[in-house]
Amino acid sequence: MYNNPYRGDFPIFDDTGLIYFDSAATSQKPQSVIDAMRKYYEHANANPHRGLYSLSAEATRLYERGREAFASFINAGDPRQIVFLRNATEALNLLAISYGASVLAPDDEVVIPISEHHSNLVPWQQVCKRTGARLVYLYTNEKGGIEDKEMEKITARTKIVSFAQVGNVFGLALPAEKIITKAHAVGAVAIVDCAQSISHMPVDVKALDCDFAVFSSHKMFGPTGIGMLYGKKEMLEKLAPLLTGGDMIEYVSEQETTFAEIPQRFEAGTQDVAGVVGLTSAIAYIRALGYPAIEKWEGELTSYCLEKLSVLPWVVVYGEAEATGRRFPLITFGVEGIHPHDVATLLDTEGVAVRAGHHCAQPLMRHLGVQATCRVSLSVYNSKEEIDTLVDALVRVRRIFGYAD
Amino acid sequence: MQIEQLYREVVLSHNKAQKNRRHLANASVSEHGVNPSCGDDITLELEITSDHRIRDISFVGSGCAISQASASILADLVRGKSVLEAKELFDLFFQMIEGDEADPRLLEASVFSAMAHMPARIRCAVLGWRTLEKALAPYWNEERQEPR
Ligand SMILES: Cc1ncc(COP(=O)(O)O)c(C=O)c1O
Numbered sequence: 175m176y177n178n179p180y181r182g183d184f185p186i187f188d189d190t191g192l193i194y195f196d197s198a199a200t201s202q203k204p205q206s207v208i209d210a211m212r213k214y215y216e217h218a219n220a221n222p223h224r225g226l227y228s229l230s231a232e233a234t235r236l237y238e239r240g241r242e243a244f245a246s247f248i249n250a251g252d253p254r255q256i257v258f259l260r261n262a263t264e265a266l267n268l269l270a271i272s273y274g275a276s277v278l279a280p281d282d283e284v285v286i287p288i289s290e291h292h293s294n295l296v297p298w299q300q301v302c303k304r305t306g307a308r309l310v311y312l313y314t315n316e317k318g319g320i321e322d323k324e325m326e327k328i329t330a331r332t333k334i335v336s337f338a339q340v341g342n343v344f345g346l347a348l349p350a351e352k353i354i355t356k357a358h359a360v361g362a363v364a365i366v367d368c369a370q371s372i373s374h375m376p377v378d379v380k381a382l383d384c385d386f387a388v389f390s391s392h393k394m395f396g397p398t399g400i401g402m403l404y405g406k407k408e409m410l411e412k413l414a415p416l417l418t419g420g421d422m423i424e425y426v427s428e429q430e431t432t433f434a435e436i437p438q439r440f441e442a443g444t445q446d447v448a449g450v451v452g453l454t455s456a457i458a459y460i461r462a463l464g465y466p467a468i469e470k471w472e473g474e475l476t477s478y479c480l481e482k483l484s485v486l487p488w489v490v491v492y493g494e495a496e497a498t499g500r501r502f503p504l505i506t507f508g509v510e511g512i513h514p515h516d517v518a519t520l521l522d523t524e525g526v527a528v529r530a531g532h533h534c535a536q537p538l539m540r541h542l543g544v545q546a547t548c549r550v551s552l553s554v555y556n557s558k559e560e561i562d563t564l565v566d567a568l569v570r571v572r573r574i575f576g577y578a579d
Numbered sequence: 580m581q582i583e584q585l586y587r588e589v590v591l592s593h594n595k596a597q598k599n600r601r602h603l604a605n606a607s608v609s610e611h612g613v614n615p616s617c618g619d620d621i622t623l624e625l626e627i628t629s630d631h632r633i634r635d636i637s638f639v640g641s642g643c644a645i646s647q648a649s650a651s652i653l654a655d656l657v658r659g660k661s662v663l664e665a666k667e668l669f670d671l672f673f674q675m676i677e678g679d680e681a682d683p684r685l686l687e688a689s690v691f692s693a694m695a696h697m698p699a700r701i702r703c704a705v706l707g708w709r710t711l712e713k714a715l716a717p718y719w720n721e722e723r724q725e726p727r
Contacts, residue, residue, distance in 0.1 A: 513643035515617055516586070519700055523582050531617065545618030545641075574586050575644075 180463070180471070180554040193526045193560045198342050198370060198504050198551030200392045203456075207395060210455035211448045222447050223421055223438075233447050240450035241437070247457050248368075248387070249378040250404050257410070257437040258445060261401035262369040263293035265388035266336070268403065268440065269365060270297035272414050273386075274334060277363075280306030283331045285362075287312040287320060287348065288541050289341045292534040294367045298336065307333070313541065318344035318493030328356045336365035340374065343535050343549070344493030345476075345504030347371065354384055363409070369393055373553070374472060374502050376465050385409050391449065396456035400449035403440070410436045417442040468554055472503040475552050479505055479561045486565070488572060488579065492547060503552035506533070509568065512575050514546040520574060524567040526560075585693040586644070592687060593648035599655065601637045612710030614702050619646040623654075623710045631662045631718055643703050645691075650707030652688045657711070662718040665711065672708055676701060 181187050183204040186194075194202060214236065220229040222237045238253070245253040259265050274284065274297075284298045288311045302309045310332075312324045318341070328335055335357035340347050350366060357364040366384040368377050373394040379387050386409060391400035405413065415422055415433060422442040424432040433439045460468070480501070483489045488510040509517050518530035529549040532539045539545065550564065572579050606624040613620050619642030626635040636658050638650045657665040671682040672691070681689035694704045 515643045515700065515703065516645065519582065519645075519697065520586060574583060575590055 176557040176559055178555065178557040181557065183459075184555050187555065191525050193556075193563055195526065195528045195550040195552065195556070195560075195564065197373070197553035197556075198345075198393070198549065199529055200398065201373060201395050201553055202555060203397065203452075204395055204459050206459055207397065207452045207455045211397060211452040214448045214451040219448075221444055224444075236454075237445060237447045237450050240454040243454045243457050244389075244402055245404075247461075248372075248389075248404060249380050251380060252407065254435070254437055255404055255407055255410060257403040257405070257440040258450060259401040259403055259440070260399055260446075261392070262367060262388040262390040263297075263401070265386075265401050265403035266294050266365075266367065267297045268413070268416050269336075269386055269388075270301045272416050273363070273409075273412075274298065274301040274307075275305060276412075276414065277333050278302065278305035278307040281331060282307040282333045283310045283329070284308070284334045284336070285310045285312060285328050285332050285357075286335070287314065287337050287341075289314050289318065289343055289535065289538045290336075290338060291342050291367070291369070292536070293369075294336055294338060295535075295537065298334070311537070312337075314344070314538070316494075318346050320348060325353070325356055328353075328360055328362065330360050332357065332360050332362040334365065335362050336367065338367040338369070339371035339377070340368075340502050340504075342370050342504065343506050343533050343538055343547075345502040345506070345551070346493055347375075347500060347502065350382055350384075354382060358383070370502070370504070373460075374465075374468065375500075379404050391453040391456065394456055395459050397449045397452035399446050400453050402453075405436075407436070410440075413440070415439050415442065419443050421445070463554065471554050472552055473500075475556055475558065475561065476501050476503045476505070478558050479503075479550065479552065479564075482561055482565045483507060486568065486579075488577070489568065492542060503556075504549065505551075506547045506549045508544065508547050509571065511577065512571060514548045516575075517548050517568070517571055520571045521564070521567050524563070524570070526564055526567050528564075581693040582697065585690050588687075588690045589644055589648040592652060593644055599637055599651040600639060602639065603635055603637050605635075608714045610710050610714035612706050612713065614642070614646070614706055617643060617646075617703065619643060619703055619706050621646065621650050621706055621710055623650070623707065623714055625714055627662065627718065631722065633657050633660055633662065633665060638707065642706070643700075645700055645703040646706045649688070649691060649704045650710075652690075653707045653711060656686060656688055662715050663722055665715060666719055669708055669712060669715075673705070676705060 184202045186202050218232045220233040222234040241253040241256045245256045312320050354364040363385045365386045369390045387404040389402040392398040419442040424434050490508045492506045514530035531546050603624040605626050607627045608625045611622045621640035636654045675681045678695045681692045691704045
């Protein structure tokens with residue numbers, strides 16, 4: 175029914191007519207990822223780093239192999255620069271609580287774009303409150319971009335600049351290199367949230383020269399429950415652990431503990447080995463598809479979707495790719511006269527799953543002057559036929575609401 | 580297609596019910612309710628007589644069609660009722676939302692029985708009712724202590 179070479183890799187679509195347009199929230203999982211995790215539980219499950227028996231050694235090997243796979247995937251250099259956590263949010267909290275709280279003082283500033291996901295906003299807001307530092311926003315223009323004038327807010331007072339490489343509302347890439355260079359020029363630390371970007375474009379942390387970067391496995395075809403933190407080695411060395419307990423120690427006496435080296439120092443307690451095995455398989459899946467193929471397929475779908483929506487005069491699309499920028503497969507829009515939640519509920523009755531709401535970006539919604547929006551986010555398993563269904567369904571929604579378009 | 584049916588009815592009544600969307604000249608109570616996650620926002624105004632009757636009720640606010648229509652239908656339903664009768668309707672409405680058969684006394688509000696299949700939208704449908712509850716709670720308490 176669908177002319178799509180990738181859809182068959184994802185069992186969730188097997189016997190349903192599901193049209194899934196919420197991959198920015200979480201991607202669907204290929205069979206290979208599901209199989210790898212099942213195989214781990216069936217054949218290799220043991221507590222890593224603890225047993226001296228061979229099964230535990232195997233679990234440890236698989237876990238560390240995942241670290242190597244991810245390190246090489248983002249060009250981290252050394253696998254020890256990768257910390258496994260639960261998700262991007264946890265990684266950002268570790269940075270805010272552990273790093274932020276240790277360097278911020280009254281009158282220092284943390285700079286973030288207004289378009290950030292709450293997970294890259296609330297942790298900074300809270301640490302600023304605790305330390306007396308100021309949270310400063312870079313405001314987006316009506317196209318969703320950040321103008322050079324805004325960048326001047328990165329000053330000698332700035333200690334931390336944190337931003338999403340690709341945002342989850344506009345689907346646009348911010349000028350990462352420019353922001354990082356500017357941050358470093360004033361002596362600030364640069365953090366990049368790659369939760370959205372990595373499923374659509376290669377991430378090279380060395381080329382970016384960021385100090386830290388955060389990721390979520392579940393947005394890149396991997397399982398939920400695994401997040402990744404990358405850090406420059408000297409930065410990770412400076413970072414105090416947030417959680418303590420088993421596995422993160424070197425030596426414990428009655429009153430004192432010395433911590434393990436990085437990255438174990440940040441991985442307290444029994445880790446999610448099956449999750450890391452799934453992530454490893456997800457990386458293999460992306461490598462097998464290849465970013466050029468992903469970019470081509472998603473690019474065509476995105477242009478097609480934008481073109482189809484542009485024909486509907488009562489649809490307004492937020493954000494616009496700058497002349498040089500690429501539009502990622504994430505389109506946020508509104509339907510004139512109809513609340514986004516009503517749009518999403520009615521689309522759902524037609525088997526079309528879109529996101530509606532504030533997309534975890536309430537300050538941005540306020541900046542845009544809207545309560546909520548609808549969002550379609552696409553992945554390789556989506557097809558043009560599905561976009562046609564979306565457009566037909568939108569027309570129906572308007573009719574139900576009594577518009578005679 | 581229960582949901583589409585709901586929308587067709589809700590939207591109709593929503594459009595027609597602009598009569599409930601206004602301010603009251605002699606409001607005795609005004610109560611504000613919000614769903615922070617969706618931005619639904621409603622203020623109910625009630626004129627309550629000394630013998631605890633809802634002489635008039637109106638609302639203003641913004642939000643999704645379900646929240647706005649539910650508030651408007653609620654206003655039609657409880658206008659002219661005593662605060663205790665309103666309490667009964669309140670209970671019946673929540674029983675229906677939780678999956679019970681709609682009681683005939685709920686009249687037009689019974690379209691929201693479809694909400695039992697839409698857990699994500701229940702908050703929208705009950706916002707008006709929750710706001711009514713806040714507005715009437717003092718009266719309900721008073722009635723409980725010294726029934727008329
Ligand atoms: C840009 C961005 N950053 C961070 C996150 C948070 O990811 P998680 O919920 O996996 O921690 C998201 C998820 O929606 C996101 O889109």
